[in-house]
Amino acid sequence: MAGVGVKRLQAMVWFALLVLTVCAAGAHGLYFHIGETEKRCFIEEIPDETMVIGNYRTQMWDKQKEVFLPSTPGLGMHVEVKDPDGKVVLSRQYGSEGRFTFTSHTPGDHQICLHSNSTRMALFAGGKLRVHLDIQVGEHANNYPEIAAKDKLTELQLRARQLLDQVEQIQKEQDYQRYREERFRLTSESTNQRVLWWSIAQTVILILTGIWQMRHLKSFFEAKKLV
Amino acid sequence: MMPGSAPSPRWAAAAGRWGCRLLPLLWGLLLLSGPSGASEITFELPDNAKQCFYEDITQGTKCTLEFQVITGGHYDVDCRLEDPDGQVLYKEMKKQYDSFTFTASRNGTYKFCFSNEFSTFTHKTVYFDFQVGEDPPLFPSENRVSALTQMESACVSIHEALKSVIDYQTHFRLREAQGRSRAEDLNTRVAYWSVGEALILLVVSIGQVFLLKSFFSDKRTTTTRVGS
Numbered sequence: 001m002a003g004v005g006v007k008r009l010q011a012m013v014w015f016a017l018l019v020l021t022v023c024a025a026g027a028h029g030l031y032f033h034i035g036e037t038e039k040r041c042f043i044e045e046i047p048d049e050t051m052v053i054g055n056y057r058t059q060m061w062d063k064q065k066e067v068f069l070p071s072t073p074g075l076g077m078h079v080e081v082k083d084p085d086g087k088v089v090l091s092r093q094y095g096s097e098g099r100f101t102f103t104s105h106t107p108g109d110h111q112i113c114l115h116s117n118s119t120r121m122a123l124f125a126g127g128k129l130r131v132h133l134d135i136q137v138g139e140h141a142n143n144y145p146e147i148a149a150k151d152k153l154t155e156l157q158l159r160a161r162q163l164l165d166q167v168e169q170i171q172k173e174q175d176y177q178r179y180r181e182e183r184f185r186l187t188s189e190s191t192n193q194r195v196l197w198w199s200i201a202q203t204v205i206l207i208l209t210g211i212w213q214m215r216h217l218k219s220f221f222e223a224k225k226l227v
Numbered sequence: 228m229m230p231g232s233a234p235s236p237r238w239a240a241a242a243g244r245w246g247c248r249l250l251p252l253l254w255g256l257l258l259l260s261g262p263s264g265a266s267e268i269t270f271e272l273p274d275n276a277k278q279c280f281y282e283d284i285t286q287g288t289k290c291t292l293e294f295q296v297i298t299g300g301h302y303d304v305d306c307r308l309e310d311p312d313g314q315v316l317y318k319e320m321k322k323q324y325d326s327f328t329f330t331a332s333r334n335g336t337y338k339f340c341f342s343n344e345f346s347t348f349t350h351k352t353v354y355f356d357f358q359v360g361e362d363p364p365l366f367p368s369e370n371r372v373s374a375l376t377q378m379e380s381a382c383v384s385i386h387e388a389l390k391s392v393i394d395y396q397t398h399f400r401l402r403e404a405q406g407r408s409r410a411e412d413l414n415t416r417v418a419y420w421s422v423g424e425a426l427i428l429l430v431v432s433i434g435q436v437f438l439l440k441s442f443f444s445d446k447r448t449t450t451t452r453v454g455s
């Protein structure tokens with residue numbers, strides 16, 4: 001009974017620490033600076049049916065203190081994702097900290113664009129934002145401890161699941177590679193055809209204009225009685 | 228044995244067990260997901276522009292920066308990596324592809340910049356992969372009381388091999404994208420050039436004939452004027 005109480009206490013302590021860590025864990029790793037109305041776009045070339053998860057966090061530059069504020073509520077970022085055909089897949093406004101997800105349905109270059117809505121920042125002229133960004137594609141987007149907890153997998157089963165996901169990603173990438181190679185081959189063959197037809201057409205035009213020139217000049221000189 | 232109190236201690240024990248096993252797992256992952264991992268980003272660098280990225284790294288972490296230019300001009304870019312003191316760790320001008328590994332000598336913000344300032348009108352697409360430390364382990368190390376079994380170590384080595392396969396695939400895909408963009412450029416250039424050249428040919432040949440005719444017409448009028 002005492003042991004159970006200790007275990008319950010331990011669980012509560014871990015949970016409290018977890019909550020604290022979630023609140024404090026901001027470091028998403030890589031960050032960059034962007035101006036007020038500046039739009040930054042990133043390209044992800046992915047095969048189809050691949051999930052992409054993006055996490056971002058923004059901090060505003062405080063001109064008086066010359067430091068980046070830890071978090072600024074009310075700051076918004078507009079995230080727009082376009083598929084290879086230019087169609088908009090996702091276009092949403094998120095808060096100063098957000099997470100966006102999309103799954104590709106066509107293989108190719110997807111463009112992820114971020115820009116801040118400048119209505120609030122108009123007050124801070126010349127301000128800049130620090131944006132922490134983390135984009136995970138395909139297998140990297142999977143959260144293995146979560147999957148282990150949900151499906152109740154043992155360690156070995158979880159490792160096997162991770163390997164299966166990796167192999168699936170490799171397979172998808174290879175299919176995409178085959179599709180791209182086909183496009184490349186079509187482009188090269190089209191260039192080849194165009195060069196062939198153009199050289200034939202140019203030769204024909206050359207001959208025809210030569211003939212026309214000579215006939216026209218001959219009739220001209222005959223009219224002028226020089227020939 | 229007290230039958231009345233049997234259910235609640237069992238539930239509490241299960242909850243405690245669940246808490247003890249799972250929460251440190253999630254907590255460990257959250258902590259570890261901060262300073263380690265990899266960031267792969269492809270972005271467009273406009274002409275005469277420079278873009279910088281920053282990352283906070285702890286001392287002693289082994290990091291790798293790999294970059295490749297995918298499209299644009301002569302497929303080259305300037306890259307520069309600085310440590311928190313501003314000391315330049317890596318600087319290369321007009322490089323198409325490179326990989327640089329270093330160990331962080333001190334804590335702080337490391338900065339790396341890609342510059343296209345030498346180019347006047349071509350904008351470039353640059354891919355980079357910045358790996359900081361090792362990938363977060365599947366399970367936090369505190370659970371590792373015994374050595375890995377043979378099956379588990381086999382899984383780990385397969386995982387590492389697959390990671391390098393995925394890495395090679397990425398680089399292959401980028402080279403293929405580069406080749407394909409060159410081929411598509413060539414295709415459009417050939418189309419415009421062939422139409423343009425055919426038009427120029429026609430214009431020049433018709434123009435020649437009329438110019439020649441105009442020479443002979445002028446001569447005749449001058450000769451008649453001189454005669455009379």
